[in-house]
Amino acid sequence: MTELQHTPIGDLPAIYETLQSTFRKGISRPLAWRRHQLHQLARMAQENKDKFVAAIYADFRKPEMEIQIGEVGPIVERSIKSAELLEEWAKPEAVDVKAAWQQSWGSTLYKTPKGVVLIIAPWNYPMILSLQPLIGAIAAGCTAVVKPSELSPHYSQTLAELLPKYLDTSAFRVVNGGVEETTALLEMKWDHIFYTGNGRVARIIAAAAAKHLTPLTLELGGKCPVVLDANTDLRIAAKRIFWGKCTNAGQICVCPDYVLVPRSVQDAFVEALSEVYKEFYPEGALNSESLSRIVNQMHYDRLQDLLARTKGEIVLGGKSDGHRGIEPTVFKNVQEDDSLLEGEIFGPFLPLVPVDSLEEAIDFINARPHPLVLYAFTEDPKFKQALIDQTRSGNIIFNDTFQQLAVNELPFSGMGESGYGYQIMNYSFDGFIHLRSSVHVPLEAEPFFAGRYPPYTAENVNLLAGPAVNMEIPPSAGVNGNA
Structure with missing residues (x-):
């Protein structure tokens, strides 16, 4: 493992004050400045793609194709597209006011940047998960500290060396280090914190943020189930699910974690x-x-412990080497109290949990924390609708894995234990702005307000409150239940 150069903790207050000063001076507000920074971010990724590929490969041998497709490419594309759409996203919105007496007030929503923000990123997709939130922060007009993971030291060091060559360092800085540096950052008052990682650390971050009433975006993980319809094409389902499980050796929050497979087709699915x-x-x-x-020996040992304790039957894979390599491994007849179902696997293990009905699968899902993603393979509209209506998850995806992340127009978000807040393109932008409501009430409207001033009279109460208080409530036809 390369020696990561930690940012001196003594430097953090000065970094923080520099970013605060830059924001207060309005340097990050002009759209032309934001657009230039977005183009520079795209340029950094594009011109140094080989360096980023080499760094991430050095951290845990992620294949170049996965880095180019899942990390470098999206940063280039989304930076450029965000710059193109910036004016549309940032322009004030005139509000369509329905009440006739308020229509002359110029009701408007201004998209104002929240301020100085902190982005804490994980190791598993180090580039996309550190720079995608940064795209949103730049687009919103914020200044930001990016804290990449110390568990991906080659990437983190590369980012620290390259980012100052492309972005305005009075507005954007990389802070490297571990728990001590992160703790010091969390003692400061930020205007927003964007954290991607696990629920345990998220609770620490949320507690620190609560001291300053700092808003959060939490992109967490959890166990993402797959529900298999017995009548689906098992061959295609097997290919797409297995690809999702093998990508990055299962070290991704949207990885299919386990499959609720109809008992009648479990063996056929194993064969596929x-x-x-x-x-x-x-x-x-x-x-x-x-x-x-x-990624490291600790996680390797954790997975080996799951493997040693499972009571599921290994039907595929199961081997490992001395270089933190683990074969994609499939287990059948996994029961609900098994080690593989204790928490998010975050590795190349795929448990098959046999069920006898869709209802049983739904009950299984609902008895657990809301997943980040629910996957289902079915062509049956009723099967599909039952999952939409009777389960909850951050996303619900049919007949593939991961592809929701490729759609620029869709938000990505967790729910409950899997996180909250949205990201990707305009949803990232929205997370870093405040919708500042505004009205401009004409002075000429003063005669209209005469009745609101003291001394209050019964006549004025009836005049001003009466129309709302006495509104007729229509009947709700066909609705059962008590009031």
């Missing part, structure tokens, strides 16, 4: 997965450059 495995890794997964390694 076996065929897909041979296609993906003809030379064996541990010999393949198409499979990431586990």
Whole structure:
């Protein structure tokens, strides 16, 4: 592991004050300045893609294709597109006021930046998860500290060296380090904190933010279930689910964590997965450059412990090497008290949990914290609608894995234990702005307000409050239940 150069804790107050001063002076407010910074971010990613690929590969051997498609490419594209759409996103919105007597007030929503923000990123997708929130912060007119993970030191060091060459360092800074540096950052008063990671750390961050009443975006993880319809194409489902499980060796928050498979087709689904495995890794997964390694020994040992304690039957994979490589491994007949269902796996293990009905699958999901993503493979509209109506999750995706992340127009968000707040493109922008309501009441309207001033009279109460208090409430036809 490379030696990460920690940012001296003594430097943090000066960094913070510099960003505060820049924001107070309005330097980050002009759209032309924001657009230039977004273009510079795209340029940094594009011109240094080989450096970023090499750094992330050095951290845990993530395949180049996964880095280019899932990290470098989206940063370039979304930075450029955000710059193109910036004027549309940031322009004040005239509000369509319905009450005739208020229509001359010029009711307006201004998109004002929240201020100086802190972005704390994880190691598993270090580039996209540190810079995608930064795109939103730049677009919103904020200044920001980016704190990448110390568990991806090659990437974090590369970012610290490259970002000052492209972005305005009076507005954007990288702070590197571990728990001590992060703790020092959390003692400061930020205008927004964007954290991507796990629920345990999120609680620490939320507690620190609460001391300053700082708003948060929490992008967390959890166990993302897959519900399989017995009548779906098992071969396609196996290919798409297995690809989702193998990407980054399962080290991603939207990874399909376990499959609720109809008992009647469990063996057929295992056979389909076996065929897909041979296609993906003809030379064996541990010999393949198409499979990431586990990020560090601690996580490797954690996965080995799950493997040692599971009572599920290994039907595919199960081997590991001395270099933090673990084969994608499939387990069948996994029961609800199994080690593999204790928490988010975050590794290349795929438990199959047999169920006898869709209702049983729904009950299984609802008995657990709301997942970040619920995946389902079905062509049956009723099956689909039942999942939409009877479950809750941050996202619900049909007949593929991960592809929701590729749609620029869709928000990405958790729910409950899997987080809150939205991101991707304009949703990232929205997370870093405040909708500042405004009215401009004409002075000529003063005669209209005569009745609101003291001394209050029964006549004026009836005049001003009567129309609302005495509004007729229409009947709710066809609705059962008590009032």
